[in-house]
């Protein structure tokens with residue numbers, strides 16, 4: 301069911317689950333991408349004259365209120381972006397939430413305080429989650445699931461609530477699922493996946509699944525050093541997961557057997573320490589000196605990656621190629637983003653998945669329109685790429 305299937309929503313209380321888990325520096329939101337991505341659904345509901353109640357989480361509070369995890373900065377930013385008043389309730393489902401909802405006029409918006417302030421939200425006990433879902437259900441006539449970034453969590457405001465009130469899928473979740481499906485079911489080929497980020501252990505399921513699907517895997521980020529070590533190269537002080545070397549050796553063998561090309565960088569930007577102004581030099585990937593750590597892929601690797609992206613017809617990118625937050629180590633991630641933008645302009649279908657790469661696109665100043673789809677999901681888009689069932693989606697299909 302979509303929002304349109306819910307019928308006339310004027311005066312109806314619609315509970316929306318959004319993912320407003322945004323990066324904060326004190327009270328300042330450093331990337332509001334997830335808030336902006338939530339706007340289409342909210343605008344549809346405002347125009348329909350619904351009474352809109354949003355529930356969301358921020359960070360990982362331990363089941364009790366903590367000032368630093370308040371959604372107050374989100375309420376302020378949402379109000380600016382939506383151009384409509386957003387009232388923040390002081391609690392999740394308590395007296396303040398009830399009063400705020402009762403006071404809502406048609407087309408008005410309330411944001412409930414961080415749902416993870418209630419320990420039942422993330423409980424492993426079904427009855428506890430169901431009891432929070434029942435409290436949420438008292439505030440609403442309908443539920444709209446629109447927090448794509450959290451659909452991989454079997455939590456009360458994501459999963460159980462969809463069983464407690466008539467539920468529909470929001471426009472963001474719909475767009476995310478359609479785009480990710482397009483990239484993973486019958487992709488146009490060549491199908492190239494760029495993987496980065498710090499740890500290979502976070503991406504094992506994804507790599508395992510892609511070795512049966514993708515044509516090329518381009519490996520960057522901190523995880524590349526475990527690949528280099530698996531090839532027998534020394535990696536100096538670079539990030540290395542020794543306990544994953546054998547697994548990666550297995551991947552290299554499977555890739556060869558399946559005809560999947562694994563593309564590793566041929567040169568690396570190294571520095572003696574993890575610092576923005578550390579002196580950077582470029583070395584061959586098989587000759588990282590002792591005492592140096594790799595912080596980005598080098599210029600030859602950037603050209604190599606760009607050439608592999610150029611003729612691709614489907615591209616998925618998950619994880620930055622280097623420490624893009626530091627200018628001196630951002631060229632690799634820039635080159636990957638540019639390569640994808642160029643390929644997209646040539647007709648490729650491209651998806652940027654994962655919190656860090658989506659943030660990189662924005663922080664490095666790329667126009668989001670240059671990519672076919674930028675996912676708001678971190679763990680959720682990874683689990684999608686792993687081929688796992690996502691509880692928050694499965695419950696809507698049931």
Ligand code: 3PG
Pocket residue numbers: 319321359360449450453655677678679680
């Ligand atoms: C995310 O940031 O990926 C989502 O908001 C989920 O957050 P979580 O990993 O704390 O469940």
